[in-house]
Amino acid sequence: MMKPILSSLLSLVVSAAPCLAAGASPQPARPNILFILADDIGYGDLGCYGATKVKTPALDRLASQGCRFTDAHSTASTCTPTRYALLTGQYAWRHAPGSRILPGDAPLAIPTNAITLPKLLKQAGYTTGIIGKWHLGLGDQPQTDYNRPLKPGPLEVGFDSAFIIPATGDRVPCVYVENYRVVGLDPGDPITLDYSVKRGEPKSFVRGIPRIGGMTGGTAARWTDADIADTLARRAVQFLERNSTGPFFLYLATHGIHVPRVPHPRFKGTSQSGVRGDQIHELDDTVSQVLAALDRLKLADNTLVIFTSDNGGVLDTNGPDEVNSGNKETANGHVPNSPWRGTKGTVLEGGHRVPFLARWPGRIQAGATSDALLGLVDMAATLAALTGTPLPADAAPDSFNVLPALLLEPGARPVRDHLVFHNGGTNGPFGLRQGHWKFISPAGARRANQGAAGPLGQLYDLAKDPGETNNQAASQPEKRKEMEALLAKVRRAGRSRP
Numbered sequence: 292m293m294k295p296i297l298s299s300l301l302s303l304v305v306s307a308a309p310c311l312a313a314g315a316s317p318q319p320a321r322p323n324i325l326f327i328l329a330d331d332i333g334y335g336d337l338g339c340y341g342a343t344k345v346k347t348p349a350l351d352r353l354a355s356q357g358c359r360f361t362d363a364h365s366t367a368s369t370c371t372p373t374r375y376a377l378l379t380g381q382y383a384w385r386h387a388p389g390s391r392i393l394p395g396d397a398p399l400a401i402p403t404n405a406i407t408l409p410k411l412l413k414q415a416g417y418t419t420g421i422i423g424k425w426h427l428g429l430g431d432q433p434q435t436d437y438n439r440p441l442k443p444g445p446l447e448v449g450f451d452s453a454f455i456i457p458a459t460g461d462r463v464p465c466v467y468v469e470n471y472r473v474v475g476l477d478p479g480d481p482i483t484l485d486y487s488v489k490r491g492e493p494k495s496f497v498r499g500i501p502r503i504g505g506m507t508g509g510t511a512a513r514w515t516d517a518d519i520a521d522t523l524a525r526r527a528v529q530f531l532e533r534n535s536t537g538p539f540f541l542y543l544a545t546h547g548i549h550v551p552r553v554p555h556p557r558f559k560g561t562s563q564s565g566v567r568g569d570q571i572h573e574l575d576d577t578v579s580q581v582l583a584a585l586d587r588l589k590l591a592d593n594t595l596v597i598f599t600s601d602n603g604g605v606l607d608t609n610g611p612d613e614v615n616s617g618n619k620e621t622a623n624g625h626v627p628n629s630p631w632r633g634t635k636g637t638v639l640e641g642g643h644r645v646p647f648l649a650r651w652p653g654r655i656q657a658g659a660t661s662d663a664l665l666g667l668v669d670m671a672a673t674l675a676a677l678t679g680t681p682l683p684a685d686a687a688p689d690s691f692n693v694l695p696a697l698l699l700e701p702g703a704r705p706v707r708d709h710l711v712f713h714n715g716g717t718n719g720p721f722g723l724r725q726g727h728w729k730f731i732s733p734a735g736a737r738r739a740n741q742g743a744a745g746p747l748g749q750l751y752d753l754a755k756d757p758g759e760t761n762n763q764a765a766s767q768p769e770k771r772k773e774m775e776a777l778l779a780k781v782r783r784a785g786r787s788r789p
Contacts, residue, residue, distance in 0.1 A: 321415060321538040321678055322651065323594040325531075325581065326670070328377070328542070329574055330370065330424060330459075330549040333604025334644050335629030336571055344563040344625040345571045349579035350648065353598060357650030358659040358697065364724075365602045366666040368635055368642030368714050370459070371426050373601040373667060374544070375400060378407050378427075378448065380671030380687025384717050385785070389427065391715035395458035395504060396435045396484050397428040401448045406686035408671045409449030412540045415678040420534075421445050422526045423544035425455040429468070437464055437482040437509070440471040450542075454526045456519070461490070461550050463506035465497045465513045467522070475512040482509035500551045516553035519546045520573045524580040531581070535588045540674075543581065547574035550607055552617060565621030567606070592652045595677070599667065600645040603628045605635035632759045636714055638722035638731055639759055643712045649697065663696035664707045664724060672788065688786030711781055723778045727754035730774035747771060 334340055338347045339354035367373040367383055375389030376382055379401060383390045388400040401407065409419040429441045435457075445453035454469050463484050467474040473482065488494045488505030495501045498513060514522070527543050534541075548570040555573060562568030578598065585591040604627025606617050633639025647665070649655055672690035675682045682690075693706045712722035721732045731749040747764040750771045755761075764771050781787050 321417070322654075323537045323590060324412070324417070324540045324674060324677075325585070325594055325596045326540070326542050327578060327581070327596070327598045328374075328423075328544045329598070329600045330545055330547060331602065331604055331635060332548060332571070332574070332600035332646065333627030333629075333635075333641065334631055334646055335625075336548075336604055336627050337646050339648070340646055341629060342571075342625065344623055345568040346562070347571065347575040349575045349582060350598060350646075353578065353582065353596065353648050353650050354658075356652065356657050357596070357648055357655045358661055360647035360649070360661050360663065360665065360696075362662050362664045363599065363645055363647030364643045364664075364666045364710060364712060365600065365645050366643065366668045366710065366712055368602045368637055368712065370424075370549075370601045371400070372713065372715055374425075374427055376666075376668040376689070377670055378409070379405055380408065380668055380690030380788075382668060382689045382711060382713075382787075384713050384719075384721075384782075385689075387717050390713075390717050393426060393428055393458065394486050395462040395464055396486060398430050398432060398435065399428040399443050399447070401427055403443050403447045405448065406683060407449045408674060409540060409542070411449075411671060411675045411680045411682070411686075412678060413449055413451070415538075415675075415680045417538050417540045417678070418534045419450045419540045419542075420452045420530050421450045421542045421544065422454045422530060423456060423523050423542075424459065424546055424549075425453075425468075425544070426458050429457060434484075437466070437468075437473050437484070438476070438478070441468055441473075442471050444468075444471065446470060452530070454523075456514075456546060459503075459549055460516065460519065460546050461500075461502050463497065463502050463504040464509060465502065465506060466509055467512075467514060473509065473512050476509055477511045480508050480510055482512075483507045500553070502551075516551060517555045520577050521555060524577045527577075527581050528584040531584045531588060531590065535590060537590070537593070538678075544601075545574055545577055547571075547577065548604075550617065564623050564625040565617065567617040567622065568625060595649065595651045595654075597670075598646070598648045601667075602635045603631070603633065603637075603640075603642045603645060630757060638712050638714055638720050640729070640753070640757070642714070643722070655697065661696060663693065664705055664710055665691075665693045665696055666707075666710050669693045669707075688788055690788055709777060709781070709787075711778065711787075721778060721782075723774055723781075724753075725774055725777060727752060728770060728774060729753050729759065730771065730778065732775075732778065748775070750774070 339351045365373045372383030485505040494505035554569045558573045628641030631640035633641035671687040672692040676692045709725040733748040750764040
């Protein structure tokens with residue numbers, strides 16, 4: 292059973308723990324929080340997780356100055372469901388609008404009356420902001436009209452300010468939205484979207500790049516793909532400068548390294564892993580820029596920085612350089628999710644086990660490593676506990692307070708006994724972790740690299756078989772039935788947080 296949510300991190304500090312710096316001074320009640328969510332970065336895409344064909348000095352430095360987690364999960368292996376779970380503390384498959392990848396003209400997927408992570412932090416006195424990829428819908432109509440005020444949206448679910456990419460870089464509309472309006476939109480050139488247009492058709496091209504859907508109008512407002520990373524980094528730095536007196540919560544959701552991969556010219560050809568590797572370098576530069584701003588503003592010592600990803604990596608192509616943007620040949624031996632099997636879009640470990648770095652100088656021990664099981668769905672309860680914010684019983688129903696995981700209390704039970712993963716939709720496929728065992732429901736074999744599930748599903752002992760190659764569903768019937776029953780119970784119960 293998880294310990295009750297603590298009123299502040301101060302009450303936890305009295306316990307000695309490997310991840311807590313020895314002799315640390317009492318915790319500030321309300322540290323600033325910078326949460327960086329990368330897009331399609333796999334477990335093996337960073338130097339601190341073993342990558343050699345790409346260089347990530349800023350992220351490696353973040354790891355060396357903080358705690359590197361080796362059993363952290365996005366809970367979904369695709370973008371919209373992960374982002375929904377992160378902000379609501381609810382498994383996305385419990386709420387159909389947030390359970391699958393949304394088109395760029397979808398209405399808001401989060402109910403405006405939901406208690407969300409940014410709302411909890413606002414209650415604690417934080418200024419909250421989102422910069423970057425949103426992909427959770429805008430407005431309340433079946434198809435979003437980008438020529439009108441775009442509400443409800445991020446501000447209605449708890450953010451004080453928003454500068455967002457509405458969906459993804461490879462989906463129309465290719466514009467930024469600030470708070471309620473498209474940035475730079477000329478009323479005389481209104482935006483029209485047509486999602487019947489398929490990527491690759493002539494009408495799908497925007498700035499020479501094929502997108503999902505067609506877009507006419509909004510010519511002056513369209514972004515330049517090679518400038519997206521710098522634009523988001525600049526906006527993030529400006530947010531830090533405006534809110535340097537704190538406390539603040541900045542959710543920086545990068546476009547990198549999602550397709551279309553169009554890195555700025557200063558990064559092209561800098562990696563040993565093609566355009567995808569070049570864009571990893573660009574992502575690392577974004578992190579470097581915001582960390583440098585924290586240092587310049589003398590905010591680093593009282594800022595909790597978390598870096599992670601919305602799902603595992605994938606070798607896919609889309610962009611002006613279709614051949615070289617992310618295929619196996621140009622990867623040059625780089626394996627995005629090494630050492631795990633599977634990719635984005637699967638419920639194998641490579642689809643949802645993600646890098647997770649946490650730094651808080653003087654509070655989190657530099658160079659620490661944790662194998663605690665946690666999911667991004669846990670951030671609502673965890674950051675509420677960190678800031679002393681009461682979490683209502685009906686809020687964040689699947690979010691566990693994983694602060695004890697940051698402390699690694701000697702002899703303490705793991706905070707999480709189990710964790711559920713899925714790809715998209717409300718009916719699976721599902722994966723379930725319990726201890727070192729992993730179960731994948733029979734509906735889980737949606738992709739060739741996910742393996743043949745068979746009528747019994749898949750059962751793996753990750754302690755002995757981390758590559759998920761030896762399916763023990765038939766040879767371990769009792770364990771399979773036990774985990775099958777637990778998955779059914781979690782789905783039926785409507786909540787999993789004690």
